Amino acid sequence: MDLLNYAFMQRALIAAVLVGITAPAIGxxxxxxxxxxxxxxxxxxxxxGVGLGFLLNASPVWMATAVSALGSVLMELIRWYGKxxxxxxxxMLFYGGMAGGVMFVNIAPGGSNANLxxxxxxxxxxxxxxxxxxxxxxxxxxxAVTLGLRRQLFAVSQDEEFARVTGLPVxxxxxxxxxTAAVTVTVAMRVVGLILxxxxxxxxxxxxxxxxxxxxxxxxxxxxxxxxxxxxxTVTSFYQDVPPGATIVLLTIGAFVVLTAxxxxxxxxxxRAAAAAQPAGDPAECSIPVTRGAGDEVGV
Amino acid sequence: xxxxxxEDDTVGEPVIAMRGVTAELGSRPVLxxxxxxVRSGEVVALLGANGSGKSTAVRSIIGQVPVSGGTxxxxxxxxxxxxxWARVGYVPQRTTAAGGVPATVTEIVSxxxxxxxxxxxxRKADRAAVQRALELVGMADRAKDSVTALSGGQHQRVLIARxxxxxxxxxxxxxxxxxxxxxxxEVLARTLREQVAAGTTVLLVLHELGPLEPLIDRAVVLxxxxxxxxxxxxxxxxxxxxxxxxxxxxxxxxxxxxxRTGLLS
Numbered sequence: 001m002d003l004l005n006y007a008f009m010q011r012a013l014i015a016a017v018l019v020g021i022t023a024p025a026i027g028x029x030x031x032x033x034x035x036x037x038x039x040x041x042x043x044x045x046x047x048x049g050v051g052l053g054f055l056l057n058a059s060p061v062w063m064a065t066a067v068s069a070l071g072s073v074l075m076e077l078i079r080w081y082g083k084x085x086x087x088x089x090x091x092m093l094f095y096g097g098m099a100g101g102v103m104f105v106n107i108a109p110g111g112s113n114a115n116l117x118x119x120x121x122x123x124x125x126x127x128x129x130x131x132x133x134x135x136x137x138x139x140x141x142x143x144a145v146t147l148g149l150r151r152q153l154f155a156v157s158q159d160e161e162f163a164r165v166t167g168l169p170v171x172x173x174x175x176x177x178x179x180t181a182a183v184t185v186t187v188a189m190r191v192v193g194l195i196l197x198x199x200x201x202x203x204x205x206x207x208x209x210x211x212x213x214x215x216x217x218x219x220x221x222x223x224x225x226x227x228x229x230x231x232x233x234t235v236t237s238f239y240q241d242v243p244p245g246a247t248i249v250l251l252t253i254g255a256f257v258v259l260t261a262x263x264x265x266x267x268x269x270x271x272r273a274a275a276a277a278q279p280a281g282d283p284a285e286c287s288i289p290v291t292r293g294a295g296d297e298v299g300v
Numbered sequence: 301x302x303x304x305x306x307e308d309d310t311v312g313e314p315v316i317a318m319r320g321v322t323a324e325l326g327s328r329p330v331l332x333x334x335x336x337x338v339r340s341g342e343v344v345a346l347l348g349a350n351g352s353g354k355s356t357a358v359r360s361i362i363g364q365v366p367v368s369g370g371t372x373x374x375x376x377x378x379x380x381x382x383x384x385w386a387r388v389g390y391v392p393q394r395t396t397a398a399g400g401v402p403a404t405v406t407e408i409v410s411x412x413x414x415x416x417x418x419x420x421x422x423r424k425a426d427r428a429a430v431q432r433a434l435e436l437v438g439m440a441d442r443a444k445d446s447v448t449a450l451s452g453g454q455h456q457r458v459l460i461a462r463x464x465x466x467x468x469x470x471x472x473x474x475x476x477x478x479x480x481x482x483x484x485x486e487v488l489a490r491t492l493r494e495q496v497a498a499g500t501t502v503l504l505v506l507h508e509l510g511p512l513e514p515l516i517d518r519a520v521v522l523x524x525x526x527x528x529x530x531x532x533x534x535x536x537x538x539x540x541x542x543x544x545x546x547x548x549x550x551x552x553x554x555x556x557x558x559x560r561t562g563l564l565s
Contacts, residue, residue, distance in 0.1 A: 028401055031400045031401055032399040032400045032401040033399070033400065034399070034400045036400070149420065150420075151410065151411065151414060151417075151420040151422070152414065152420050154403075154407065154411060155411035155414055157399060158399045158403065158408065158411060159392070159399075159411075161364055161392055162390060162392060162411075162412075162462070163411070163414075164362075164363065164364070165362045165363075165364075165385060165388060165390040166385055166411070166412065166414050166415045166466070167383065167384075167385030167386065167414075167415050168414060205401065209401060209402055212402050213402050213404060213444070213445065213446035213449075214402060214403065214404040214407060214444070214446070215401055215402065215403045215404070215407050216407070218401050218402055
């Protein structure tokens with residue numbers, strides 16, 4: 001493992017592991033809420049933050065965190081209030097974010113779109129020591145939220161209306177989800193890139209679902225897949241000199257295809273086991289009432 | 301808006317009190333001055349045709365529909381200031397069966413217990429409550445199964461367990477019998493009977509009285525957003541006495557014959 005002798009690779013691998021954990025950890029709630037493309041939208045908005053970072057000579061990672069968190073809160077507010085025009089407002093936010101990024105980088109002193117490229121598609125050699133510190137702090141926040149509030153986030157993502165009647169602070173939890181997703185985008189930005197970050201939020205979850213029946217297992221397997229493909233992609237990128245973001249995403253989709261192929265015989269075996277257990281199953285399901293009422297005429 | 305008040309001395313304090321409640325969806329008035337009082341220990345059915353406003357009325361009680369006029373009180377507290385949601389169990393009309401990620405029966409039911417926990421930390425008593433709720437609806441043996449593998453009736457039983465797990469004093473159910481198979485209907489009726497016997501107050505939205513009829517103390521019938529009848533359940537009058545009404549099943553494919561053979565033959 002000679003790649004560990006390079007300081008930049010050590011940093012890249014640390015970042016990759018943290019991306020592999022955090023992206024599926026928040027992504028699972030976005031998938032559960034049926035908003036899998038939210039990460040994509042935040043990624044677009046984060047570009048303005050990167051551009052501002054260059055322009056103001058500030059850290060692009062922290063600037064992107066601030067701007068994408070703001071953008072995600074705005075998206076959540078649009079979801080509440082903009083019933084009919086919501087889609088258009090979101091589209092303007094996405095494209096405005098992207099255009100703002102390109103513009104700010106270009107007018108920044110000594111800036112060019114080449115600087116932006118490493119943020120769009122990820123780059124191993126440019127993960128600076130200060131980036132690693134920022135990524136570790138942000139990843140700790142994401143893990144604390146997604147694990148610590150898992151029951152609340154699960155309830156809100158599963159059935160928002162019921163969660164409100166349970167007395168949960170639904171708005172606050174939705175905002176927290178949005179901000180956490182925004183933070184995850186900036187965690188993933190240096191390795192996977194803003195354009196492809198959403199894939200790492202969604203595809204590991206979709207792949208894990210092929211095997212699981214519970215939310216907890218889906219969470220665990222999705223994170224395991226995320227970490228595996230992030231490390232695998234980073235290492236491959238080092239030896240083969242290919243872009244890390246694209247490698248990681250293609251590996252994730254590969255994992256999805258393999259798990260889907262494995263899941264088919266597994267589902268068949270489960271169905272057989274269920275059928276075998278049927279005679280001893282729930283007697284209420286097969287009970288024949290002595291008398292028949294009008295309710296019996298069910299056209300199921 | 302008037303209607304006969306059935307003041308029974310054995311029933312207690314008002315648990316739900318709606319006075320002159322109006323609500324609009326878009327610009328269309330859906331509730332046009334609803335008065336509805338449900339007292340402690342009562343079982344009240346809210347009946348009416350599709351579009352009569354019965355679901356909207358229930359959703360306005362739990363704060364899911366903005367009201368434009370009138371007052372709503374829960375346990376004597378104006379609804380806006382009501383925070384004691386653990387006392388209310390809600391069973392929504394079943395629409396989206398599952399979320400975008402697999403979840404087990406236990407995971408779904410556990411989410412109903414959050415009203416009774418501090419910061420979502422589950423203790424032994426909370427796990428026991430989940431187990432008890434699953435046993436109440438006869439789903440304990442399916443605890444580890446994914447909800448996507450359940451039938452419509454079993455899914456409904458899970459949603460009722462999710463409402464019961466917080467041990468509520470008021471149970472609000474929106475069309476609990478819609479699309480539910482006979483076996484589950486019997487389980488639901490039995491579960492409800494046990495809850496009522498234990499003193500739970502119940503407000504049910506129903507399309508027809510059906511197997512729950514013996515439990516119901518009072519029926520409130522809505523039409524076009526107004527209360528048409530408030531009193532003893534209408535027996536063999538109104539909608540469900542119309543020939544053929546019982547046999548309309550919107551979930552069946554068009555032109556499907558009621559199944560008369562199979563399990564029941």
